[in-house]
Amino acid sequence: MILLVIALTANxxxxxxxxxxxxxxxxxxxxxxxxxxxxxxxxxHEQFLGMKPNDQSQAWLYRAAIYQNIIQSGDEALIAKxxxxxxxxxxxxxxxxxxxxxxxxNKQEIYQRVGSVMTNYYSQGADDYxxxxxxxxxxxxxxxYDIAKSLGSxxxxxxxxxxxxxxLLSKDYATALAYFTELKDNGYEGNDIYRxxxxxxxxxxxxxxxxxxxxxxxxxxxxDAHLILEKVNVYLKEGKxxxxxxxxxxxxxxxxxxxxxxxxxxxxYGDENNKxxxxxxxxxxxxxxxxxxxPDYYDATYNIGVLYTGMANKYIEQANEITGFSKQxxxxxxxxIEQANExxxxxxxxxxxxxxxxxxxxxKNVLRSxxxxxxxxxxxxxxxGK
Numbered sequence: 599m600i601l602l603v604i605a606l607t608a609n610x611x612x613x614x615x616x617x618x619x620x621x622x623x624x625x626x627x628x629x630x631x632x633x634x635x636x637x638x639x640x641x642x643h644e645q646f647l648g649m650k651p652n653d654q655s656q657a658w659l660y661r662a663a664i665y666q667n668i669i670q671s672g673d674e675a676l677i678a679k680x681x682x683x684x685x686x687x688x689x690x691x692x693x694x695x696x697x698x699x700x701x702x703x704n705k706q707e708i709y710q711r712v713g714s715v716m717t718n719y720y721s722q723g724a725d726d727y728x729x730x731x732x733x734x735x736x737x738x739x740x741x742x743y744d745i746a747k748s749l750g751s752x753x754x755x756x757x758x759x760x761x762x763x764x765x766l767l768s769k770d771y772a773t774a775l776a777y778f779t780e781l782k783d784n785g786y787e788g789n790d791i792y793r794x795x796x797x798x799x800x801x802x803x804x805x806x807x808x809x810x811x812x813x814x815x816x817x818x819x820x821x822d823a824h825l826i827l828e829k830v831n832v833y834l835k836e837g838k839x840x841x842x843x844x845x846x847x848x849x850x851x852x853x854x855x856x857x858x859x860x861x862x863x864x865x866x867y868g869d870e871n872n873k874x875x876x877x878x879x880x881x882x883x884x885x886x887x888x889x890x891x892x893p894d895y896y897d898a899t900y901n902i903g904v905l906y907t908g909m910a911n912k913y914i915e916q917a918n919e920i921t922g923f924s925k926q927x928x929x930x931x932x933x934x935i936e937q938a939n940e941x942x943x944x945x946x947x948x949x950x951x952x953x954x955x956x957x958x959x960x961x962k963n964v965l966r967s968x969x970x971x972x973x974x975x976x977x978x979x980x981x982x983g984k
Contacts, residue, residue: 617643618657625664631676633664655693655700662690662711669718684722688715688741695748709749716745720757727764736764736773755786766794771801791815793824808832823849830862839872860888861898868905878905900952900961906945907964913938942968 617640624633640646640657647654665683668676677683691712695701701708723738739761746754762777775798782791792815799808809832815825826845833842846863853859861884866872868881882905888898917934920927946968953961962981969977 615649615653618653618660621657621660621664625660625667628667630664630668630671630673631679633660634668634680637661637664651697652700655697658690658693659704659708662687662694665690666711666714684715684718687711688719688745691715712745712749716742716749716751719745723760723764727760732764732768733770736761736768736770739764740777755781755784758784759786762794766797766801769801771798774798775802790824792818792822793828796825796828805832821852823852834866837872839866839869839875842866843875855891857888857892857895857898860884860891861895861901864888864898864901868901870908878909881905894955896952896955899948899955903945903947903949903952903964906941906948907968910938910941910945913941939972942972946972 617636621633621637621640624630624636637657637660641661646657649657665680665687668680669683669687671677680686691708694704694708695712719738719742723735723742726732726735726738739757743754743757743761746757758777758781762774762781765771765774765777775795778791778794778798782795792811795811796808796815799805799811809829812825812829812832815822816829819825826849830842830845830849833839833845843863843866846859846866849859850856850863864881864884867875867877867884870876882902885898885902885905888895889902892898913934917931917938920931920934946965949961949965949968953965966978966981969975969981
């Protein structure tokens with residue numbers, strides 16, 4: 599019985615070697631579909647692991663060569679029969695590389711084929727990325743990175759960075775975080791790594807770690823404008839206006855003619871919800887400074903008009919609270935209305951300019967209301983005619 603088992607096993611091994619040899623010959627003769635079928639019979643047989651290590655490795659190398667030839671054949675019908683050909687090339691070569699002795703004997707061919715696979719993965723990732731298919735691009739770049747890393751390529755981190763960015767753009771924050779963290783552990787240089795880590799943690803709703811990454815990045819480069827601005831946004835979300843202004847002023851020191859920074863400070867001072875910071879004069883000052891840098895800045899122009907309108911409305915509200923008809927009360931009422939009208943007249947040119955720049959129903963309605971309050975009926979007619 600023992601002899602029979604040994605004989606059967608030997609026959610199985612011979613059959614597997616024959617499948618491997620058939621695969622080699624079919625591949626050599628350009629019969630790639632037959633080669634594919636033969637090599638799959640070989641490597642997927644339950645007795646395959648019983649073959650000698652070098653025989654296994656040779657089969658894996660044949661398999662890699664066959665599927666690479668299918669990919670390069672340009673035969674669409676054949677390629678359709680092997681939709682995962684590139685994956686099988688990759689898997690086969692990785693199995694080859696596990697056998698150190700076989701790798702040393704066949705290093706040139708294996709590394710050449712591995713490099714080709716890496717290029718294929720990278721190219722597919724780049725095509726998907728450029729087409730906006732970030733979910734598909736990420737794993738392609740990651741596989742290119744794995745290969746590049748195994749080869750000790752200096753380009754490996756660049757590929758992982760692309761995989762991480764693709765994951766971030768597809769909003770797969772957990773995967774992006776893992777990739778960016780690995781990049782950081784690899785010693786990848788550049789503060790953009792901290793900005794991306796912040797984005798990952800924010801996407802995961804982990805504000806504590808997001809702030810920790812912000813502080814780590816700023817410790818490395820206190821003048822990093824992107825990180826400072828990101829920290830400003832965190833402060834604004836948390837209602838910490840004073841801290842936001844402090845960091846915005848740091849940015850202004852780096853870029854004193856940045857109209858957007860000036861505008862941002864103006865909006866904080868102009869927000870009535872920031873009771874401790876609300877200051878109309880400071881808000882107007884920063885809006886005006888923004889307009890000096892960028893005269894056609896719509897948001898700054900409109901917000902100045904809104905500031906004056908808001909102040910005017912407060913005087914009107916106070917006037918409407920007066921219900922008596924005494925001479926003193928009437929004088930008080932008229933005085934409040936005149937102060938309101940003076941503010942409306944001051945803010946009116948800004949709203950007119952904003953409307954001319956970007957006409958909208960909202961601004962049009964505000965202008966009509968001011969014209970009516972100031973008894974500018976000709977302007978009302980002209981506005982309604984537009």
